[in-house]
Each structure stands twice: as C-alpha cells, then as structure tokens.
Amino acid sequence: xxxxxxxxxxxxxxxFRNQPDEQGHxxxxxxxxxxxxxxPLVLDLEREYRAAQxxxxxxxxxxDLLEHYVGRPSPLYFAERLTDALGGAQVWFKRDELNHTGAxxxxxxxxxxxxxxxxxxxxxxxxxxxxxxxxxxxxVCARFGLPCVIYMGATDVARQQPNVFRMKLLGAxxxxxxxxxxxxxxxxxxxxxxxxxxVHDTFYIIxxxxxxxxxxxxxxxxQSIIGIEARAQMLSRVGRLPDLLVACIGGGSNALGxxxxxxxxxxxxxxxxxxxxxxxxxxxxxSLTGGAPGVLHGNKTYLLQDExxxxxxxxxxxxxxxxxxxxxxxxWLKENGRVEYTSVTDDEALEGFQLLCRTExxxxxxxxxxxxxxxxxxAKTMPNDAIILANLCGxxxxxxxxxxxxxxxxx
Amino acid sequence: MTxxxxxxxxxxxxxxxxxxxxxxxxxxxxxxxxGADVIELGMPFTDPMADGPAIQEANIRSLAKGTTTAxxxxxxxxxxxxxxxxxLVLMGYxxxxxxRGPEWFANQCxxxxxxxxxxxxxxxxxxxxxxxxxxxxxxxxxxxxxxxTDAARLPQVLNGSGGFLYYVSVAGITGKQQAAMASIxxxxxxxxxxxxxxxxxxxxxxxxxxxxAIAKVADGVVVGSALVELxxxxxxxxxxxxxELTSALAHAVHSAR
Numbered sequence: 140x141x142x143x144x145x146x147x148x149x150x151x152x153x154x155f156r157n158q159p160d161e162q163g164h165x166x167x168x169x170x171x172x173x174x175x176x177x178x179p180l181v182l183d184l185e186r187e188y189r190a191a192q193x194x195x196x197x198x199x200x201x202x203d204l205l206e207h208y209v210g211r212p213s214p215l216y217f218a219e220r221l222t223d224a225l226g227g228a229q230v231w232f233k234r235d236e237l238n239h240t241g242a243x244x245x246x247x248x249x250x251x252x253x254x255x256x257x258x259x260x261x262x263x264x265x266x267x268x269x270x271x272x273x274x275x276x277x278x279v280c281a282r283f284g285l286p287c288v289i290y291m292g293a294t295d296v297a298r299q300q301p302n303v304f305r306m307k308l309l310g311a312x313x314x315x316x317x318x319x320x321x322x323x324x325x326x327x328x329x330x331x332x333x334x335x336x337x338v339h340d341t342f343y344i345i346x347x348x349x350x351x352x353x354x355x356x357x358x359x360x361x362q363s364i365i366g367i368e369a370r371a372q373m374l375s376r377v378g379r380l381p382d383l384l385v386a387c388i389g390g391g392s393n394a395l396g397x398x399x400x401x402x403x404x405x406x407x408x409x410x411x412x413x414x415x416x417x418x419x420x421x422x423x424x425x426s427l428t429g430g431a432p433g434v435l436h437g438n439k440t441y442l443l444q445d446e447x448x449x450x451x452x453x454x455x456x457x458x459x460x461x462x463x464x465x466x467x468x469x470x471w472l473k474e475n476g477r478v479e480y481t482s483v484t485d486d487e488a489l490e491g492f493q494l495l496c497r498t499e500x501x502x503x504x505x506x507x508x509x510x511x512x513x514x515x516x517x518a519k520t521m522p523n524d525a526i527i528l529a530n531l532c533g534x535x536x537x538x539x540x541x542x543x544x545x546x547x548x549x550x
Numbered sequence: 551m552t553x554x555x556x557x558x559x560x561x562x563x564x565x566x567x568x569x570x571x572x573x574x575x576x577x578x579x580x581x582x583x584x585g586a587d588v589i590e591l592g593m594p595f596t597d598p599m600a601d602g603p604a605i606q607e608a609n610i611r612s613l614a615k616g617t618t619t620a621x622x623x624x625x626x627x628x629x630x631x632x633x634x635x636x637x638l639v640l641m642g643y644x645x646x647x648x649x650r651g652p653e654w655f656a657n658q659c660x661x662x663x664x665x666x667x668x669x670x671x672x673x674x675x676x677x678x679x680x681x682x683x684x685x686x687x688x689x690x691x692x693x694x695x696x697x698x699t700d701a702a703r704l705p706q707v708l709n710g711s712g713g714f715l716y717y718v719s720v721a722g723i724t725g726k727q728q729a730a731m732a733s734i735x736x737x738x739x740x741x742x743x744x745x746x747x748x749x750x751x752x753x754x755x756x757x758x759x760x761x762x763a764i765a766k767v768a769d770g771v772v773v774g775s776a777l778v779e780l781x782x783x784x785x786x787x788x789x790x791x792x793x794e795l796t797s798a799l800a801h802a803v804h805s806a807r
Contacts, residue, residue, distance in 0.1 A: 162675060170676050172644055174600045176696040176721050178673045179703060318606055319596065328599040335600065336722035338698060434644040434671065434679070435597060447619045448649030450596040 155402035155477050158468060163352020166474060168467035171351040172434045176335045181437075185353040187258050192360075197253060204249050205364060208282070209239045211246075213365075215372035215528075220498040228521035230514055231381065232531040233369045233397060236503065242533035243365060243393045244275035248344060250361030252279040255342035262337065264288045265344045266330040268295055268323035268389075269458030270302025271504075271533060272346030277311035279344075287311040290329040292322040295458060302537060320452050323462050327436050347390025348466035351437030355466050362396025369528060370400050381528040383517065384409045387509040388480070389424070389460035391469045393532035402477060411469060412513040414455030415482035424453030425482040426465040427473050440467040456485035456545060457505035459533070487512040489545055492535065504533030505541065553637035554588065554665050554690060554713045558748035561765040562587035563803040565796055566641065566774030568594055568608035570617025572781040572788045574625050575632075580789035581777075582636050584796025585804070588750075588770065589629070590668070592778075593622055593642030600670045602725035604775040607782060619646055623662045630663030639666035639692060639713065644679065652683035659689045666690035666713035674706045681710055690714075695741060697721050697733070704744050714748040714770060715741060719755075725775030728754035731763050738768045758802035765806035773799055 158165045163185075171181055191197040205211040214234040222230045235243040255263060263280050265287070267273030273289040280287035289306055293315040296303055306313050319325035334343045348358040373381055384401060386394035388411045401407045416423035423429055426441040433442040435450060443451045443463035453463045472478040483491070488505055491512035495503050503511060510529045518527055535542070543550045565586040567577050571594075578589055594612040598605060622640070629638055640647075640659065647655050647669055659667060667689055672680050674693065681691045690713030698721055699707055708715070717737060719729040734751055741749045751764045752772025761771045780795060781788040 170679075171673060172671045172676055172679075173673060174670050174696075175673055175694040175707065176600075176698050176718060178675070179698045179700065318603075319610070324597060328597050331599040332602075332723045336720075336726070338721050433649065436599070437671070439679070442645070444645065444649070446649070448595075448646035449613060450645070 155472070156399060158471060159352060159356055163356070165355070165468045165471035167432070168439050168470040169352055169355055170439050171437065172439060173351045173437045174335060176338065177351070180338055181351045181353070188254060188353050188357055191254055191257055197257065200253055201250055205246065209245050209249065210237065211364065212368040212372070213237050215369060215376060218499050221495065222518070224494070224498050225515055225518040227519040227523065228382070228525035228527045229523070230518055231526060231528045233365055233528060234531055235365055235393065236507070236531045236534035240275050240278050241536065242271050242275065242504065243362060243396060244272045244346060245278065246364055246396070247346065247358050247361040247392060248275040248279045250357070251342070251344045252283055252285070255285070255344070256283060258342065260340060260342035262286050262288070262341045263344055264290065264330055264333050264341055265346060266290045266323065266326040267346065268292070268326070268461055269537065270295070270299045270306065271459055271537070273311070273313070274302055274305050274309070276344050276346070277306040277309035280311060281309045288333065289313045290316050290326040290333070292320070292326045293317045294321040295323065299458065322452065324450065331436070346392070348392040348395050348468060349390045349436060349438055349440065349464060355438065355468055358392050359395045359399055359468060362392050363399045365393065365396035365530060366398060366400035369397060373528065377526065380404055380407050381526040382406070382408060382521070383525070383527045385412065385510045385514050385527060385529040387412045387460065387506045387532065388465060388469060389414070389462050389506065390464070391466035393530050395466060395468055397530045398478060409478040410513060410517070411478050411480045412509045413480060413482040414457060414460035414509055415484045416454040416456070418484055419482060422454035423482070424455040424461050424463070426463060427469060427480045428482045432470065435464050438467045440470045441465050456488060456541060457509065459504070459506040460509065481513055483509040483512040485545070489542065491515060492542060501531070502535035503531055504535045505538045507532050552665065553635060557587045557637050558714060558769045561768070561803050561806055562750070562770040563761070563796070563800045564588040564590055564750050564752070564770050564772040565777055566590040566592055566772065567777055567781060568592035568605065568612050569622045569625050570594055570612035570615055571608045571778070573786050575628060576789045577781060577792055578629050579632065580793040581796050582633055584793040585800025586796050589636060589638045590641045590772065590774070591622070591626060591638060593640055593646055595643040595646055598643060600723055602723040602775060604725045604778045604782065608778045623658045626662040626664050637665040638663065639668060640664055641668040642670070644669055644671045648679055652680045655680070656683040656687040656689055659684070660687040664689060666692045668692045668694070668716060670694070674709065677710055685710070685712070692716055694718050697737065701740070704741070708745050711747065714750050715745060716772065717741060717749055717751045717768070718753045719751050720753050722753070724753055726754055728756070728760055734764060735767050758798045761799045762802035762806045765803040771803050
C-alpha cells in the first residue's frame, strides 16, 4: 500500500462526509425501519440511485434543469444593512428563496422525479405540511407530465389554502388526511400506506432528509448544490470560507444541503436552528433539543415522544418546521459535536422576519426567520471581520397571513 | 414443544385485538372461548402506518383512554395466568417496543408469558434493534413475508425468525381486500418449501369461507380488522359478538382439512 493510498483511507475515516454506511446508518441513526412490503422497494431504490449517481447523463440532466428551470446558481448576498443593524459579524445569505417555487424544496424534487422516471414509475405521491414540498412536487409532476397525489393533514389543508390551490392549479390531487392529529406526520403515514398498496407503479418523493435509507442520503445529495455553490461563491467573492453557517431545521434538508459540503472544513462552525414554538417547556418542534432517540417513518432519529414511545405533536408558527422528528444525519452530527444545535421561539422568529423585511427588503419565510433570529443573537458576539453565512431557504409570501394574525393585523 | 409449536400442530386460528380497546381481558377470554388457537395482542401506537382505518381507530380509542405499555404487559400477564396454554404474541411498531431499550422489553415479555413479538417496522436488516434481546429471553421474533418478498430475499427474512412466519397476503394495509386464493396458495407453497416453521396468512381475511380456504393450504389464518370492527361497534359489550365470530372462524379453520 502506498503512502498516498494510506492517506486517502485515513482521510476517509476521519471525514464527516462519509456517512451513511452501507446499511444506511449514520452512527446509531438512520437505517431502514420499514414494513417488509416496502423493504424490496427501498433496496431497489438504492440500487437505482447508485446507478444514477454513476451515470454522467443523470447529473447532466439534473444540472441543466437546476440552471434553466430552477434558476441556479442562487445568489450569494452580503446583507450590509442587517450587518450594520446587528453590529458584529458580516451576515451573508444564500438566496435559495429566489428559486422557482420560492424555496429550496425544488432542488430535491428535480432529482427525485428524474430518478422516478429512470425507474419507470408512472405515478408520484408526496406528503406535505405547509404545502411547500407539495407545491414543489406538483410542479415537477406538471413539468414531466406525471400524475401526482399529495397527502396533506386536514388541519394543514384548512390553514394553507393558497398552497392547496397552487397544487391543484398544477394538476395535483390533494387528499386531506383526517387520521391521527391530521398534520404532517399523519400525512406521511398516509403516504406510506399509499406506497405500500401501490408498490408496482408509484414513486414516493419524500420532502426532507429523513425516512428510510437511501432517502436521507439522497435528499442531502440533491440539496448539497446549496453548499457546493455557496462554498465556491464565498471563495470567489471574499477569498476565504465563512466562520459560521446557520440554517433552520425541521426535517433538516436545507441545513444539510448547506452544511454537508463544508463538514470537512474544520475552521467552519455550523449552527442548526430548531423551532422552540411557545418555548421548550411548552409546545415546540425541537426534536434534538427537546426529544429523545426512537424510530418513526423508516428511520431511527430524535423524536418528540412520551415515556412510552408514543409520538407527540410538534408545534411551530412555521408549518414547515412543525414535525416531531429530524433527519438522522443531524442526530449523528449532534452526537459527534460537528454541528451545534439551538432553538428559536415563535416570537423570536417573528422578530427575525420583520428585521429582514425592514433592513434588506426581503420577506423571508417563517422557516429561515428562525435562522435569522439565531444570526441576530450570535452576530453581535463575533468580531466585525467574521463571516456568517445563513441559508435563506424560502420566501415569505406564503406566510403573510400567519404573520398578520400573529401581529394582530387584519388583512 | 412450545405453546406456539403446539398451537400449529393443526390448522390454527390466530385472532387479533388491540390492547386497551374495550374490555380487553373479556375480549381475549371471548376469543379463547370461541376457539382461537393463538392470540395477537396489538400494542397501540400513535402512528400505525401499516394499518387500515379499523385498526388505526382502535389505536386511537385505546390511547385516548390512556393505555400505557405497563397496562399492556399487565393485560398479557393476567391473560397468561387465566390461560396457561394459549400462546400470546404482541404485535406493534418499533418505537414503543424499544423506548426503554430492547432488553427491558424482552424482559417484560418473558415475565408476562408473551410467546412472540411481531414488529411491523423492524425488517431483518434492522434485527439488531430488537431481535437479539428477544431471542436471548426465548421470545420468538415473528417475521413478516409479503408478495414483494422474492426468493432471493426470503432466506434473510427466515434467518433469525421464530414462532411462525406471518404471510401478509396483499401488498397494502390491514383490513382491506383479500388476495386471490390462487396467489395465496402459490405463496404458501413457496414459503413452506423454504422453512419448517409454520406459515400463517393474514391481511383481508374476514369470513369463515375465506378462513376455510386458506386453512386448506396454510398452517394458520390471521383475522384482525373484522374482530376489531366488532369492538368498535359494541364497545364494552363486544365479547359476545367476538365469541360468535371467532367460533364460526374456528370451526371453518379446524374442519378445513
């Protein structure tokens, strides 16, 4: 064995970017906790994904659609007035809210629908909470002419009518889910029930970096375009890497998309921001900060649950963060200490939302408003030459009604 | 011979009800009195993603009454005391089973006289999460085979499994349509050629006629949703209806060959 080979192997062993293992485990987390009916499917999906990864034509089509349909690369933006207002580190944003459909979700949907077509699947299903992933899925289904069924909790259907209408305009069938608490986790249960009954022709586009292997890895890979672009843009604009990355976390796909390409840059610190809702001692959606390890929806990860392992409801003003679990790679990154995790309350997120509106003329979604609130806390503790890069993963048009209600404004 | 092996010496009727739904002790007694050979006690879970509406609602009814894991083991232990010879298996989802660690769960099973455990969302690939702990305590990890389990995969499903093999006859959720009898016959023949442990068939079995047809080829017939629907309809007064349906099913199964 040559020295070079030894070095390579050592590098790989020491890398934070070599997960999951062959069984889909990120340390103790992840895996394939699915019913036997689905097991041959997820194995098949993994085989097909590996083949697609090795096929330059697949990557070429993905890249082409990201550039010409989604509008990538998204800009890297120095938020000068926000930086001045906070008084501390420079704040930069990766502008994924400028993507087609207004959020990062579309990156993953493009990748998965190309895989579905490659596998010969003729029907697409997905779950959605706030409706952003549902809209992104309905969008790619319209683009590729595939029938699309979106499962959405009946509670969410009632409070996210604009997105329900968007999905219908795009030709999707939206099925309200009344089982359980009628929110995102119940929509995911119903998606799995559909999949198990329609295994021969149906592809399930999961919207976040969770679910059975290979979904967490695959969604992360498709979203990594965020961090790959940001890393190159940062080097080209300021000639060095940022000191701190910040991103909000529900399931955690936008955060992993930003973080993953930087994981082996030891000088870059990372902060994941969960939704503390009304507060960690009250109703919240902070699975890592306020949950415990368990198994749900195909993977082992941190979950909001009671002492008997029954899943409890998450709460956040942001419907996109309102999920009682988190992607398994985040559980692993928390335990090995590579990423730090914190949480931000509804009220703090609302302040972050308004701060960005007024200082930068950008209306952010409530999800990245959590990241902005965290940035506001840490920027002032850092020197003026330090650089924070936060992911602006969605725009806030969808949230204006929620924000108006929270601020006591009638529109 | 273990209780489970004894039960499958002739075609066996396996009956499922959800723990904490209705008067569970009385419901279980009614199943045994009606002629059930094996009892499957469902552990309620907030997110039963492999179940259809009937069992989903039973889970919700049970959890709404505050059923805890301790309550379920108390029901199992009391059943064992009343019915020393009738095998009892727990069926449910991984999270409530591993919440306090797999060893804790296996110890509780052993102490309560539970013969086997069916965990819907622990496939053989994730066996380490629960299987070794169960086997160490002599509790059978009962695996599921489905129409999507092909010949290449079957040995992996059988490796480490015990008690009986539960053939899920339709790719889908519980309580929906039954598979065509011809496909069940083919599948059971294929499974029995690959293993010596008994093969029971479930999902979508509702009537004595269906049960009789399956019992002609399989070692066991599992009925769940049809029984759970009786609990939904009759509530605390379900035992009489359960006894009646179980009796008809048991007669069909036991006289099939």
